[in-house]
Amino acid sequence: MATAIDKTQCCLCNKYKITYPCPGCSNQFCFEDLVRHRQKLNEEFNTIINDYDQFRESIHQLKQNPHDSPFVKGINQWETDSIELIQRTAQRCRQTVIEEIQVFIDDIEEKFKKLIGEIKYLQEENEVNENNLKDLKEKLIKITKEFYDPSTISLSKKKKNIHKQSHLSKWKQNGLTIVGGYGNGKRINQLSDPGGMFIDKDNNIFIVDTGNQRIMKWTSDEKYVEVVAGNNRVIQWWNQNQQQILIQNISCYGLTTDKYGFLYVSDREKNEVRRWIIREKGNGKLVAGGNGKGFKFNQLNSPTFIFVDDEQSVYISDWGNHRVMKWRKDAKEGTVVAGGNGGGSFLSQLISPQGLIVDQFGQIYAADCYNHRIMRWCEGKQEGEIVVGRNRQGEESNELYSPTGLSFDAEGNLYVVDWRNHRVQRFDLAYD
Numbered sequence: 001m002a003t004a005i006d007k008t009q010c011c012l013c014n015k016y017k018i019t020y021p022c023p024g025c026s027n028q029f030c031f032e033d034l035v036r037h038r039q040k041l042n043e044e045f046n047t048i049i050n051d052y053d054q055f056r057e058s059i060h061q062l063k064q065n066p067h068d069s070p071f072v073k074g075i076n077q078w079e080t081d082s083i084e085l086i087q088r089t090a091q092r093c094r095q096t097v098i099e100e101i102q103v104f105i106d107d108i109e110e111k112f113k114k115l116i117g118e119i120k121y122l123q124e125e126n127e128v129n130e131n132n133l134k135d136l137k138e139k140l141i142k143i144t145k146e147f148y149d150p151s152t153i154s155l156s157k158k159k160k161n162i163h164k165q166s167h168l169s170k171w172k173q174n175g176l177t178i179v180g181g182y183g184n185g186k187r188i189n190q191l192s193d194p195g196g197m198f199i200d201k202d203n204n205i206f207i208v209d210t211g212n213q214r215i216m217k218w219t220s221d222e223k224y225v226e227v228v229a230g231n232n233r234v235i236q237w238w239n240q241n242q243q244q245i246l247i248q249n250i251s252c253y254g255l256t257t258d259k260y261g262f263l264y265v266s267d268r269e270k271n272e273v274r275r276w277i278i279r280e281k282g283n284g285k286l287v288a289g290g291n292g293k294g295f296k297f298n299q300l301n302s303p304t305f306i307f308v309d310d311e312q313s314v315y316i317s318d319w320g321n322h323r324v325m326k327w328r329k330d331a332k333e334g335t336v337v338a339g340g341n342g343g344g345s346f347l348s349q350l351i352s353p354q355g356l357i358v359d360q361f362g363q364i365y366a367a368d369c370y371n372h373r374i375m376r377w378c379e380g381k382q383e384g385e386i387v388v389g390r391n392r393q394g395e396e397s398n399e400l401y402s403p404t405g406l407s408f409d410a411e412g413n414l415y416v417v418d419w420r421n422h423r424v425q426r427f428d429l430a431y432d
Contacts, residue, residue, distance in 0.1 A: 117260025175425035197405040254306040288327040298333035338377040347383040355406035
């Protein structure tokens with residue numbers, strides 16, 4: 001007969017009873033709880049056996065159907081995702097190539113139009129000679145070779161047109177100095193009274209470094225290269241060792257070409273603008289002014305910068321008359337398209353305009369030199385608007401000191417030659 005001293009506490013019900021040990025967990029259980037404990041262990045054991053049977057079945061199924069492996073399925077999904085990615089990438093590349101081919105064709109057509117323009121001009125003027133024929137043959141051979149050589153097509157991200165610019169574009173008012181800004185000097189990182197500038201399709205910047213009598217090339221990878229210098233003449237340069245004098249004994253200030261490749265030059269002493277065919281001998285063709293210094297519509301007063309649009313209309317910064325003139329092709333007189341109300345700082349006035357650009361919307365951008373600002377005018381409007389500058393001279397990032405040259409890059413950013421600050425400023429297009 002059991003006594004009280006033979007009783008111990010059950011680990012489940014916590015009552016003092018006759019208990020029995022579990023060999024596995026070494027706990028003491030009363031008889032009733034020991035039975036339940038063993039039932040629970042048997043249930044867990046049966047669960048393990050069931051899991052084992054299921055796992056064995058999975059092994060058997062995988063052995064019979066290895067393609068159902070999650071690894072193979074992962075590879076299949078990777079293959080599907082990769083194909084979709086490649087297809088999307090290929091489509092983007094295909095579209096880029098199509099766009100670049102169109103740019104390439106447009107470039108070839110533009111060059112061909114220039115060549116046709118020269119041919120028509122020679123026919124109209126009846127001035128065909130051996131030099132003209134040689135030049136036309138060389139240009140045709142060059143264009144033909146370029147067209148049939150697919151290696152000339154590149155997948156460049158750069159675009160020729162100012163595609164991001166609109167007729168309502170605005171620019172950040174704080175400019176970034178990209179050339180010069182180290183005072184007046186002749187070192188390679190300095191400029192001296194810079195004048196005009198030009199940006200090519202590769203975003204190389206060419207600057208007329210007037211005080212140093214040189215033209216500087218600022219490449220897209222930010223290296224300076226000295227290119228050319230010359231006085232009272234127009235020179236075509238291929239490199240430092242190969243050049244050709246095109247025009248001599250001319251007080252050349254402004255210089256540009258049209259889409260046909262004709263060369264336009266403003267002569268401040270003769271108060272006129274003339275057009276030449278490249279390598280043409282003679283005096284060229286008068287296209288604006290030439291009636292002495294004056295303020296009449298058929299006269300100019302110290303013309304400076306010029307711009308020619310696709311219709312061969314010539315826009316002229318009429319420096320001494322504080323206005324911008326437009327001379328249509330073959331016109332006998334021009335029309336005022338900016339300023340023309342005397343020198344002054346009102347929005348209807350300019351003081352000695354210099355740099356000049358007309359955008360694809362027909363808007364006229366002029367460097368209002370002695371108002372220290374850049375103006376934008378719509379043809380036919382009585383007033384312009386200030387693009388950058390603050391109507392006073394200064395050297396801060398939002399100020400100019402007698403701006404001269406103007407240019408846009410392919411992204412629509414505005415470049416200004418800041419003459420008296422001996423620097424070139426870039427004003428980035430503002431995206432609102």
